[in-house]
Amino acid sequence: MKSILFGSIGSVVESSEIQRKAFNAAFKEFGLEWYWNIANYIRMLQKPGGLNRLIEYSKNELNSDDANQIYLLKIKHFKLLSENNLMPRSGVLEVIQYALKHNIKIGFITTTTKDTVDIVINKLSKYIDFSKFDLITHDHFVTNRKPDPEIYKLALKKLGATHSSSIAIENTLESCNSSINAKIQTLCYPGEYTIYGENSLISRDIVKSVKSFFEES
Numbered sequence: 001m002k003s004i005l006f007g008s009i010g011s012v013v014e015s016s017e018i019q020r021k022a023f024n025a026a027f028k029e030f031g032l033e034w035y036w037n038i039a040n041y042i043r044m045l046q047k048p049g050g051l052n053r054l055i056e057y058s059k060n061e062l063n064s065d066d067a068n069q070i071y072l073l074k075i076k077h078f079k080l081l082s083e084n085n086l087m088p089r090s091g092v093l094e095v096i097q098y099a100l101k102h103n104i105k106i107g108f109i110t111t112t113t114k115d116t117v118d119i120v121i122n123k124l125s126k127y128i129d130f131s132k133f134d135l136i137t138h139d140h141f142v143t144n145r146k147p148d149p150e151i152y153k154l155a156l157k158k159l160g161a162t163h164s165s166s167i168a169i170e171n172t173l174e175s176c177n178s179s180i181n182a183k184i185q186t187l188c189y190p191g192e193y194t195i196y197g198e199n200s201l202i203s204r205d206i207v208k209s210v211k212s213f214f215e216e217s
Contacts, residue, residue: 003105003134003161004095004210005152007179008048009112009120010171012092012128016045016193018081019074023050025081026073030066042193048146048175050074050112075115086123089189091206093127095169098210100132107135109155109168109179111145114138135159146175152182167213169206176201185213 006012020041027034034057036044044053054067062070099106108130110117117138121130130136135158142150156163168179171191179186187209188194188201196202203209 001161003159003166004099005107005109005168007170008175010191011169022074022078025077026070030070045193079119082123088127094207105134105159107155111139111151147177149181152179
């Protein structure tokens with residue numbers, strides 16, 4: 001069975017700036033004098049995992065309970081700030097329609113928190129019918145988050161798809177390692193805050209890249 005696997009949230013929607021503002025609002029509410037500017041946030045985004053970013057930024061001085069509390073505040077502010085501000089990235093709707101037309105299974109294969117996934121799905125529901133997706137994941141599905149390949153291996157198993165007839169779409173090169181290590185053909189569809197140079201994984205036209213993959217396979 002063939003499958004198209006949208007990876008991190010950033011492969012579907014450009015939300016980085018809203019996420020950055022949500023983190024800063026959470027810091028303020030929690031009583032921290034932290035502020036993540038755009039340059040710092042771009043650097044931090046190259047590695048997946050908001051909770052990891054918090055602990056890393058604190059130089060491991062932040063305990064897990066406080067990190068979790070801050071992250072929950074961030075989710076609250078992300079929900080508020082994303083109202084009427086989220087829409088699918090260019091090409092996403094066309095890729096979904098292509099999959100439906102050609103009987104290709106669709107997955108949203110992320111290891112971010114369920115609350116964040118639910119917010120994104122809700123805010124994009126006027127554009128995307130997520131009930132047509134065959135699998136939607138979140139952090140509760142795995143023990144190890146990306147860039148570990150665990151989530152992609154699980155996705156292939158649940159979808160009954162083979163790695164050779166599946167393609168993953170991620171938005172950072174670090175997250176691409178997750179699908180690459182699961183032996184899945186991978187496209188990096190860089191977002192506004194993605195750092196990248198010359199790389200064979202980069203695709204600026206995911207519709208063309210996806211069609212080429214399935215036409216040639």
